[in-house]
Amino acid sequence: MTGKATGAKVRKPVSEPQKAELIGFYRDMLLIRRFEEKAGQLYGMGLIAGFCHLYIGQEAVVVGVQSILEPDEGGYARGKGGSMHMFSREKNFFGGHGIVGAQVPLGTGLAFSNRYKGTDAVCIAYFGDGASNQGQVYEAFNMASLWKLPVVYVIENNQYAMGTSIARASAETELFKRGISFEIPGEEVDGMDVLAVRKAAAKAVKRARDGDGPYILEMKTYRYRGHSMSDPAKYRTREEVQDMREHRDPIEALKKKLLDAKHVTEDDLKKIEAEVREIVNDSAQFAQDSPEPHPDELWTDVLVESR
Amino acid sequence: MTDILMPALSPTMEEGKLAKWLVKEGDTVKPGDVIAEIETDKATMEVEAVDEGVISKLMVEAGTEGVKVNAIIAQLTAEGEAAAPTPKANGKGKAAKVEAPAQAVAETAAPEQNAKNDGHRLRAPEQKVAAAEGLHDPTLPDGVTYTKTTVRDALRDAIAEEMRNDDRVFLMGEEVGQYQGAYKVSRGLLEEFGDRRVIDTPITEYGFAGLGVGAAFGGLKPIVEFMTFNFAMQAIDHIINSAAKTLYMSGGQMGCPIVFRGPNGAASRVGAQHSQDFSAWYGQIPGLKVLAPYDAADAKGLLKAAIRDPNPVVFLEHELMYGVEFDVPNVDDFVLPIGKARIRREGADVTLVAHSRMVKFALEAAEELAGIGIEAEVIDLRSLRPLDTATVIESVKKTNRIVCCEEGWRFFGVGAEIAAAVVEHAFDYLDAPPLRVAQKDVPLPYAANLEKLSLPNAHDIVEAAKKVCYVD
Numbered sequence: 001m002t003g004k005a006t007g008a009k010v011r012k013p014v015s016e017p018q019k020a021e022l023i024g025f026y027r028d029m030l031l032i033r034r035f036e037e038k039a040g041q042l043y044g045m046g047l048i049a050g051f052c053h054l055y056i057g058q059e060a061v062v063v064g065v066q067s068i069l070e071p072d073e074g075g076y077a078r079g080k081g082g083s084m085h086m087f088s089r090e091k092n093f094f095g096g097h098g099i100v101g102a103q104v105p106l107g108t109g110l111a112f113s114n115r116y117k118g119t120d121a122v123c124i125a126y127f128g129d130g131a132s133n134q135g136q137v138y139e140a141f142n143m144a145s146l147w148k149l150p151v152v153y154v155i156e157n158n159q160y161a162m163g164t165s166i167a168r169a170s171a172e173t174e175l176f177k178r179g180i181s182f183e184i185p186g187e188e189v190d191g192m193d194v195l196a197v198r199k200a201a202a203k204a205v206k207r208a209r210d211g212d213g214p215y216i217l218e219m220k221t222y223r224y225r226g227h228s229m230s231d232p233a234k235y236r237t238r239e240e241v242q243d244m245r246e247h248r249d250p251i252e253a254l255k256k257k258l259l260d261a262k263h264v265t266e267d268d269l270k271k272i273e274a275e276v277r278e279i280v281n282d283s284a285q286f287a288q289d290s291p292e293p294h295p296d297e298l299w300t301d302v303l304v305e306s307r
Numbered sequence: 308m309t310d311i312l313m314p315a316l317s318p319t320m321e322e323g324k325l326a327k328w329l330v331k332e333g334d335t336v337k338p339g340d341v342i343a344e345i346e347t348d349k350a351t352m353e354v355e356a357v358d359e360g361v362i363s364k365l366m367v368e369a370g371t372e373g374v375k376v377n378a379i380i381a382q383l384t385a386e387g388e389a390a391a392p393t394p395k396a397n398g399k400g401k402a403a404k405v406e407a408p409a410q411a412v413a414e415t416a417a418p419e420q421n422a423k424n425d426g427h428r429l430r431a432p433e434q435k436v437a438a439a440e441g442l443h444d445p446t447l448p449d450g451v452t453y454t455k456t457t458v459r460d461a462l463r464d465a466i467a468e469e470m471r472n473d474d475r476v477f478l479m480g481e482e483v484g485q486y487q488g489a490y491k492v493s494r495g496l497l498e499e500f501g502d503r504r505v506i507d508t509p510i511t512e513y514g515f516a517g518l519g520v521g522a523a524f525g526g527l528k529p530i531v532e533f534m535t536f537n538f539a540m541q542a543i544d545h546i547i548n549s550a551a552k553t554l555y556m557s558g559g560q561m562g563c564p565i566v567f568r569g570p571n572g573a574a575s576r577v578g579a580q581h582s583q584d585f586s587a588w589y590g591q592i593p594g595l596k597v598l599a600p601y602d603a604a605d606a607k608g609l610l611k612a613a614i615r616d617p618n619p620v621v622f623l624e625h626e627l628m629y630g631v632e633f634d635v636p637n638v639d640d641f642v643l644p645i646g647k648a649r650i651r652r653e654g655a656d657v658t659l660v661a662h663s664r665m666v667k668f669a670l671e672a673a674e675e676l677a678g679i680g681i682e683a684e685v686i687d688l689r690s691l692r693p694l695d696t697a698t699v700i701e702s703v704k705k706t707n708r709i710v711c712c713e714e715g716w717r718f719f720g721v722g723a724e725i726a727a728a729v730v731e732h733a734f735d736y737l738d739a740p741p742l743r744v745a746q747k748d749v750p751l752p753y754a755a756n757l758e759k760l761s762l763p764n765a766h767d768i769v770e771a772a773k774k775v776c777y778v779d
Contacts, residue, residue: 037357038357044315045314046376046377056339094524097549102548102549105515106520106545106549109518109521109524110522110525111521112522113524113526116503136513138514139511140517143508300559301559302555304562304564
């Protein structure tokens with residue numbers, strides 16, 4: 001297969017993040033956390049039905065990686081994060097997928113389409129440590145490497161696939177090595193440090209953009225909540241969770257950096273907190289105030305009407 | 308002041324035990340702090356604070372059983388002034404109050420909604436019938452000439468024409484390029500279009516089907532060839548969960564214009580794992596279109612339509628038909644409508660419905676039946692989803708008898724669906740119960756004699772037709 005990036009646009013070089021960007025990362029991580037807490041709360045009140053998988057603890061991964069991308073690029077699915085099926089064509093977010101591992105070939109296909117169209121856009125395919133044992137992941141790895149597709153595989157290793165720890169499920173627990181058979185290089189990244197995530201993502205995205213093929217980033221991260229809301233998390237101790245919260249929290253760590261560097265004052269942080277909270281509360285209120293879909297919606301969007 | 312409510316562990320939980328408080332009155336909490344543990348018969352969960360403030364009152368004692376979901380279990384007073392939003396904007400305190408009116412509204416609205424939904428359910432099939440009636444094959448110009456073409460080459464011509472027409476269309480699959488196709492359907496395409504658009508994949512159906520769906524999400528129009536549909540069983544998750552459902556699940560944002568094609572059904576002496584008819588499997592899935600043409604002209608016209616369609620299309624070919632020649636009209640851009648059956652032979656005595664290779668047996672049976680004075684009408688379905696029920700019903704209203712023929716198993720099959728539709732819509736016209744001709748209910752055997760016994764043939768159709776006509 002051949003293919004050249006003919007429609008490539010000029011990309012901004014990835015630089016060391018300055019004050020404004022750092023504050024932005026803090027705000028985004030805080031927004032995710034408060035949003036997820038609110039989602040958990042609304043689920044508890046019976047206002048969200050079905051599944052609810054919270055991303056709390058893992059915020060640095062998605063904020064760090066997405067900080068590298070430009071608006072024409074996107075990702076596919078968060079293996080563990082968020083609720084299950086959100087899409088934004090407008091934001092090039094191709095959805096959360098309900099079948100564990102299926103997002104990996106799909107994301108690889110998006111990368112294929114970028115290459116085919118001659119753009120230099122890169123696709124990020126997020127999945128979890130649990131998904132990394134699915135066979136189709138390796139089918140996708142093989143083709144991505146064979147055809148040098150512009151895709152970055154971000155494995156969010158939060159150490160538990162639902163209730164099964166990685167050691168109980170994986171013969172090779174160093175997931176960044178999972179591409180070796182396909183000549184896909186990988187590295188382990190501190191997924192609790194947004195700046196480390198960003199740095200690693202910048203390198204991987206550049207490599208993919210330059211036509212050197214896929215790359216695996218294993219983000220060592222941690223989720224504070226259960227896999228889903230109905231998970232009592234009996235498979236780990238409260239001390240383990242508490243230890244991560246107290247010593248490794250990605251938001252607290254960046255907060256300390258911002259304060260130490262005197263980029264912000266405590267008052268600034270309070271303002272950010274209040275602003276984030278307002279967005280979350282407004283969103284929750286909006287969701288609660290929104291009417292249920294009209295019964296006619298039952299029949300729409302099954303097929304695209306062609307004629 | 309903010310009320311903290313008893314949370315639910317799952318949508319079905321109604322009450323639980325407040326096992327333990329981890330805070331006491333007067334404690335300051337911030338979001339994420341664990342404040343209590345609740346228990347049900349299934350699980351224990353920690354309750355976290357969502358807002359910052361001081362616990363002003365614990366309303367339920369630790370150890371209390373049967374605490375109702377959404378009951379107030381504690382109260383939180385915000386620290387300072389405007390740091391936290393007011394309880395009104397918060398939504399939390401309101402929820403308990405809002406709940407009751409919301410339920411009342413739901414109750415009163417329910418019958419009306421149900422009535423509406425029922426209305427839709429009744430209307431939907433009729434809408435489909437009407438849609439099929441509006442579809443017509445293109446009118447061919449006077450004096451049109453025909454070329455004898457094999458089904459194989461007609462398919463290749465369709466792919467080549469559409470690839471010339473639209474750069475977004477590409478073909479991928481095992482051996483489609485250098486090898487020229489396992490069944491030579493893609494002969495010559497690599498030479499014409501190059502390896503950017505004719506892509507040999509590894510033997511990895513699940514992976515390349517998913518990759519194709521991703522490429523379709525990304526704006527391309529992939530044609531994914533399965534060497535046979537038996538191997539597509541490895542990929543059926545992507546065909547159904549990824550391709551067919553995503554438009555609906557994304558509220559119309561993400562269409563998936565893709566064609567999954569390849570030979571389906573029995574070949575010749577290849578054993579059970581290589582000889583399955585998947586018509587009924589795919590025919591059941593909303594969000595898919597499913598086509599199964601018989602002759603070369605339909606193969607060409609429908610494959611072109613499938614490639615242009617903005618939806619995922621499962622295109623079922625038949626290995627034993629690839630080498631058969633038929634007349635294909637020499638017209639530019641021969642495209643057929645999806646969802647319209649073709650009446651291949653008119654007759655007044657019995658309706659024979661078939662698709663794909665079974666059309667051949669239905670036509671042979673009709674010939675034989677004519678010899679004993681029974682005029683059979685043969686309907687070639689061509690499209691299984693959407694299904695042209697209207698054409699079938701109209702025919703049955705005339706013949707009053709129907710035999711549904713398919714190569715696959717009868718249980719939950721295409722024939723079962725058609726028989727049900729006929730009973731539903733033309734019950735009063737029937738002079739005999741609908742009959743089905745199908746494969747015997749066993750995996751397809753390898754031994755020649757057993758394979759022959761297992762598969763339906765023209766003789767079976769003749770016997771069934773005689774039975775519904777009450778002829779010995």
